[in-house]
Amino acid sequence: MWTCRRGAVLCAFLLLSPAAARAQFSASGEAAVTIGSRDETAFFNYTDYEHNALRMYRISLNGMWRPDARLAFLAQLRSEDGEIVPYALYARVRPFRGRNFDLQAGRIPPVFGAFARRTYGADANPLIGYPLAYQYLTSLRPDAMPASADDLLAMRARGWRSSFPVGVTTPGPGVPLVSAYRWDTGVEAHAAGAHFDGAFAVTTGTVANPRVADDNGGRQLAGRLGWTPVVGLVLGVSGARGEFLSRAIGDRYAPVFGRKTYAQRALGVDGEYSRNYFLVRGELIASRWNLPAVNLPFIDHPLGAQTGFVEARYRFAPRFYAAARVDRLTFSRIRGQRLFGGAPTPWDAPVRRLEAGGGVYLRRNLIARGVVQWNKRDAGLVRKRTFVSGQLSYWF
């Protein structure tokens, strides 16, 4: 919290200081009000225990101070339902004049995948909800851990508030496969050419759990290679590996298992094609987590999760568009003893989602959106739920 406060003060300084105003300073931002059905029993769209992506107000303020053509400082403050968080705060350097190679250090944008870098902005998200990969909370937590397979199976469909006997035992939200709600802290290098671009980052957290301060004793290595064979088509491959479990849990089991790494590994493929009035995007992401096997029945394999989505948008008139996204999230199977009769069972409940809707450009930078979202989950108290949501979004 202290770090967030310091970051917010630094952001405010960068955004508002007279020195910044005199230099090459520019600002942008977005405000969005989203109203929709309540989701306090199924928690399909919760981004943590408090915030619902289909029912929130948010403000973001971006600032860039560019004292030199090869040096820039960037900051982004975001507020979702009131809490102000410095989302981005970093320096960007172009070390070689005339070369499309940049270094960024600080709280930096994620290099993994494509969606997390376009969650805000003019036309970044044609719908209101987020893809499951970037939002849906699995039951896994970096600060708590199941001791056995039964502990994990007992938390199926409870990612909004899971609890485990190892580590922090109080209930808390799990993590998505890739978080779109926080950015990680570290250093990133990016190079771009006519048809290729690549980014590589070393950060403190993982794609599921980006962090400001390191709590896991390890670094994440993440990268993405993008290929643009023709204008309008972008293909990307991403990979990431980083320590997932908090150091406290690792230390606890070090005398028993030795110094092992309990990492999250993620692999992603993304694509985008657009032409005339059509835009189609899609991503496939697979993630694996290693956890120590503590009690019987053991979680003896890495826990896997796979997800994929395809979204499309069509501008059928200058002011109007329609959009839809099909989404699916599945999990690898584990075998318990007490639960499910010892049969192999997905360690969390698979989810399917279809979201469809449209938008109206009231002005160039004032967009009204409306969506209907259907969700289906294979477990939990609420297994099906349909939501209706509307949003008014303004950017400058």
Place this chain on the structure above:
Amino acid sequence: MRRLAHAALILVLAGVLPGGAAVSPDAAAAGAIRGRVDVRAPRGSRDARPDPAALGMGATRDPLDPRRSVVYLETAPRAAFEQSEERRARMDQRNERFVPHVLAIVAGTYVDFPNGDSTYHNVFSLSKTKEFNLGRYATGRSKAVRFERPGVVRVFCDIHSHMSAFILVFAHRFFAVTDDEGRYRLDNVPPGTYTVVVWNETVHGDAPKRTITVPEAGGDVDADFTIR
């Protein structure tokens, strides 16, 4: 207030406001109105909208120059409306800028929007004068729009939010876009008394205007303006 000013500007561009001369061009020798528009507004920002989600620096572009103005007659001679041939104009998309940033045309003109960049652009406008969306198209391709109604059209790119331009559509031909030094010249103006108006994107209230008389003998008449 801004809406009223905008509505008045549209009427003016349409040439329907009273007070102008209705003089046949054959009646006397034509003159010219010339001068300079001194715009003292600062240049625009080099990077209009920062994007913290970008992984790199991005291209450095020249700042937008708001000093380009359009000078026109509030009400034009009647003969000025007699246009029949098909007209074409061009607004390029180059280095993520619309070139020119300000374009003035006669109603009925087709404007071509060729894409000279190696990325997609998506030209559109939600202006009341002309609402259109050309969709995404790649390098070397071009699409055209016909502007039938007089008025101001703000043009944007749906992909690059820092791209913007203005197209001023007139019902007559007595207008000119200022050059790099702010100079303009309206040729072949029949003798008479006219109101000369300046449009500039930095002016949001009443547009600067002056009453000018072109003598029966023709010749050049000077009219300078300053915009702060």
